[in-house]
Amino acid sequence: MFHAGKTLCVFLFLALIPGHICSTRIKYPTVLISILARNKAHTLPYFLSSLERLNYPKDRIALRIRSDHNIDNTVEILEKWIVSVQHQYHSINSEFVDSDSYSDEQGPNDWSRLRFENVISLRESALNYARRVWADYFLTLDCDVFLTNTNILHYLIAKNLTVVAPMLRSSGLYSNFWLGMTDEYYYLRTDDYKPVVNREKLGCFDTKMVHTCVLVDLRKIESDRLTYVPENIDEYDGPRDDIITFAIAANKSDIPLTVCNEEMFGFVMIPLEQDDTVAFDMLQLTNLKLEVLNVQEKLYVRDDLVEYTVVQGRSR
Numbered sequence: 014m015f016h017a018g019k020t021l022c023v024f025l026f027l028a029l030i031p032g033h034i035c036s037t038r039i040k041y042p043t044v045l046i047s048i049l050a051r052n053k054a055h056t057l058p059y060f061l062s063s064l065e066r067l068n069y070p071k072d073r074i075a076l077r078i079r080s081d082h083n084i085d086n087t088v089e090i091l092e093k094w095i096v097s098v099q100h101q102y103h104s105i106n107s108e109f110v111d112s113d114s115y116s117d118e119q120g121p122n123d124w125s126r127l128r129f130e131n132v133i134s135l136r137e138s139a140l141n142y143a144r145r146v147w148a149d150y151f152l153t154l155d156c157d158v159f160l161t162n163t164n165i166l167h168y169l170i171a172k173n174l175t176v177v178a179p180m181l182r183s184s185g186l187y188s189n190f191w192l193g194m195t196d197e198y199y200y201l202r203t204d205d206y207k208p209v210v211n212r213e214k215l216g217c218f219d220t221k222m223v224h225t226c227v228l229v230d231l232r233k234i235e236s237d238r239l240t241y242v243p244e245n246i247d248e249y250d251g252p253r254d255d256i257i258t259f260a261i262a263a264n265k266s267d268i269p270l271t272v273c274n275e276e277m278f279g280f281v282m283i284p285l286e287q288d289d290t291v292a293f294d295m296l297q298l299t300n301l302k303l304e305v306l307n308v309q310e311k312l313y314v315r316d317d318l319v320e321y322t323v324v325q326g327r328s329r
């Protein structure tokens with residue numbers, strides 16, 4: 014039988030019929046990666062360099078990038094990067110809005126009402142865009158994430174979960190998942206949190222919330238019920254917050270929110286408090302780089318992107 018098949022293949026090849034008839038190969042699933050960037054000039058070179066290094070066929074990845082309300086050169090760096098890689102990706106859809114600040118905010122790190130509304134609407138339109146273009150997977154990825162595990166997409170996809178997040182390490186106990194949540198939807202630290210963050214306990218765990226880097230399998234029918242918009246959920250009683258709304262939507266639809274820490278996947282910056290300065294975030298970036306070295310990982314960065322940050326950086 015084997016010989017007969019081989020002979021047939023050779024015969025077909027000779028007959029100039031494409032050779033791949035002999036061994037059918039399936040294309041990788043398509044992934045739409047949604048990126049929202051605001052005032053991230055100092056982290057973008059690391060973020061973009063790690064994104065670019067992912068071991069996944071770029072012609073199966075579409076990017077959707079939005080940026081607004083910047084007071085640094087976030088947009089300039091994004092534009093430079095897009096030009097340098099756009100021929101590799103399936104497509105890059107970007108939109109940059111030129112405006113400094115929200116009228117109701119107390120500074121660039123304030124989560125004011127208008128800012129929440131904008132982020133809710135940006136996240137929802139990215140999710141709906143992914144559905145509309147028939148992406149198999151939706152990956153929402155924030156710009157303060159540095160992925161060091163280049164096989165992360167293959168790993169997450171192989172989990173075959175509707176919603177899955179890789180556990181990200183910070184320079185403290187902060188990470189991108191909640192194991193506990195109060196009845197009022199506030200964060201609750203539980204006893205099992207630390208062993209998971211410190212990777213003393215390894216595996217995939219059900220959480221109350223995952224955020225910052227989350228993969229959604231849009232081929233699963235129940236994923237249609239996921240949303241970032243409170244109005245889309247019956248009897249919604251939570252705050253107007255994109256990630257809490259997403260968590261409640263998942264819970265009401267019986268969709269587990271899973272975080273996995275079986276491997277080292279990457280790193281995340283600790284979010285800024287309202288009064289923190291960019292200088293403080295630079296310090297945090299240094300701390301995070303030390304943490305990366307500490308756990309024997311490596312951060313890659315494209316020299317031309319870093320140089321660009323320094324030379325073009327507007328001083329404030």
Ligand SMILES: *[C@@H]1O[C@H](CO)[C@@H](O)[C@H](O)[C@H]1NC(C)=O
Nearest residue numbers: 171172173174175230233234
């Ligand atoms: C993936 O999960 C779905 C259910 O959500 C199941 O029907 C399917 O068989 C699973 N696929 C694999 C390869 O395990």
Ligand SMILES: *[C@@H]1O[C@H](CO)[C@@H](O)[C@H](O)[C@H]1NC(C)=O
Nearest residue numbers: 219263264265267268269270
């Ligand atoms: C939804 O939340 C309830 C209450 O916290 C919990 O018991 C249940 O397991 C959650 N459902 C899912 C799918 O996580």
